[in-house]
Amino acid sequence: MQSSAPELMDISKESKETLEMYGAKPGESSYANACLLARRMVERGVRFVQIFHEAWDHHSGLTKGLKDQCGKTDQASAALVKDLKQRGLLEDTLVIWGGEFGRTPMVQGGNDGRDHHPKAFTMWMAGGGLKPGLVYGESDEFGFNAMKDPVHVHDLHATLLHLLGFDHTKLTYRFQGRDFRLTDVSGEVIKGLLA
Numbered sequence: 001m002q003s004s005a006p007e008l009m010d011i012s013k014e015s016k017e018t019l020e021m022y023g024a025k026p027g028e029s030s031y032a033n034a035c036l037l038a039r040r041m042v043e044r045g046v047r048f049v050q051i052f053h054e055a056w057d058h059h060s061g062l063t064k065g066l067k068d069q070c071g072k073t074d075q076a077s078a079a080l081v082k083d084l085k086q087r088g089l090l091e092d093t094l095v096i097w098g099g100e101f102g103r104t105p106m107v108q109g110g111n112d113g114r115d116h117h118p119k120a121f122t123m124w125m126a127g128g129g130l131k132p133g134l135v136y137g138e139s140d141e142f143g144f145n146a147m148k149d150p151v152h153v154h155d156l157h158a159t160l161l162h163l164l165g166f167d168h169t170k171l172t173y174r175f176q177g178r179d180f181r182l183t184d185v186s187g188e189v190i191k192g193l194l195a
Contacts, residue, residue, distance in 0.1 A: 008044065011036050022079040032076035039083050042093055056099055060113035081126045094128025094163050105143040120146045123156075129163045131195050154187030162189045 011019070011033060012026040019025070023032040031053050038049045053073055058065040077097060084090040102121020103114035120139040126132070138148035158168040161182065168189075172181040179185075 004044065008040055009037065011040070018083070021075075021083065023075045030076075031072050032079075035076040035080040036083075039080055039087075039089075042084065042089055043087070058103070058113055059108055059115065060111050062103075062112045062114055084127060090127035092128065094130070094160070095126045096123065096160070097125070098123030102143075117144075120144060125193075129195050130193055134193065136190070136193055149192070151190060152186070154183040155190055158183045158187035159190045159193060162194075 010026075011024060014024070014036065018036070022036045024030065024036045025033070031051065034051045034053075038051055041049050053069070055065070055069050055072075081090065081095055084093050084095070099121070101116040101118055104117040105114075107113065108115045120143055136149055137146060137151055139145060140147045161168045161171070168181060168183045168187055172179045174180075181187075
């Protein structure tokens with residue numbers, strides 16, 4: 001990749017329409033540029049690409065913070081999926097968008113913030129063998145608990161590994177008399193997500 005890196009990183013050769021679709025600007029450090037670079041990497045055969053956006057920890061100022069951060073990520077994330085699809089790359093590319101926690105449904109600290117909340121939160125995924133347009137799972141009306149089709153992290157990992165071509169039950173190693181795997185000792189592939 002070193003020899004092609006300068007060409008790869010130069011998004012100025014992308015069409016005006018593509019730059020506008022992502023909200024990307026050559027020379028800028030932005031999530032939009034990172035999404036466009038991700039597409040360029042996938043086109044060139046890079047097998048794993050991670051984009052990181054760190055400004056989601058809204059323990060206060062949630063209303064303004066979410067508006068700002070969604071403004072920086074929504075357009076580019078949608079453009080990445082659309083661009084991969086129109087180039088025939090989405091069916092072989094798994095796009096995962098998520099964070100480490102959900103947020104409590106109640107206000108934190110008397111202002112417009114939320115605390116970390118592991119009981120109900122949302123991720124979205126596209127391509128790579130998934131059913132398109134599917135909503136899987138549902139929380140209660142307050143967003144406090146997963147109520148319908150809850151997905152345990154081990155099930156999510158088993159499913160992702162399956163989509164990447166791995167049988168999670170075969171990825172084991174023996175340690176102190178116990179067989180361990182990436183999904184610990186549980187995890188089932190969520191068949192309802194598969195195309």
